[in-house]
Amino acid sequence: MPSIPYYHVYTDEDGVSRQKLRHLTDFEEESMGGDSGSQWNNKLMKGATQIIFSELPADFDGDWHENPQPQWIVPLSGGWWVETMDGERVEMRTGDLSFGADQGTNGEKGHRSGVLDGKPCQMMIIQVTDNEQLKGGKVAPDEL
Numbered sequence: 001m002p003s004i005p006y007y008h009v010y011t012d013e014d015g016v017s018r019q020k021l022r023h024l025t026d027f028e029e030e031s032m033g034g035d036s037g038s039q040w041n042n043k044l045m046k047g048a049t050q051i052i053f054s055e056l057p058a059d060f061d062g063d064w065h066e067n068p069q070p071q072w073i074v075p076l077s078g079g080w081w082v083e084t085m086d087g088e089r090v091e092m093r094t095g096d097l098s099f100g101a102d103q104g105t106n107g108e109k110g111h112r113s114g115v116l117d118g119k120p121c122q123m124m125i126i127q128v129t130d131n132e133q134l135k136g137g138k139v140a141p142d143e144l
Helices: 131-136
Strands: 004-011 017-024 028-031 038-041 049-056 061-065 071-077 079-084 089-093 098-101 111-115 121-128
Touching: 004 079, 017 079, 079 121
Parallel strands: 004 098
Antiparallel strands: 004 017, 028 038, 049 121, 061 111, 071 098, 071 121, 079 089, 079 111
């Protein structure tokens, strides 16, 4: 069965942002339809989402802030780093995954971030915008 790693940025019970390496593991083998062969799928979200394509400029300074919504972030080119309030800093490059869910931190501090190598970072961001989905839906493993 497949296992795909991602970094989960979250707020702990004391209001401190942290990040932890986790793995997507809840895959089911199925066809996408028609005569297509079987593949492994992990369906996390069903409901309202917003997809954003973004480019962080080479001089991007993401000073302390929270993720505006729980969101999956996938670098498409270049790289970026995220530092949480606990001092943990993770660098991510093309194809790495991050799930940002650090809402509600002490003083809305959240995390800081920036680009790597002084080059722009292009990314795809998938935000969860459905509040009902956040309350009871499967947004990410080890829920928010």
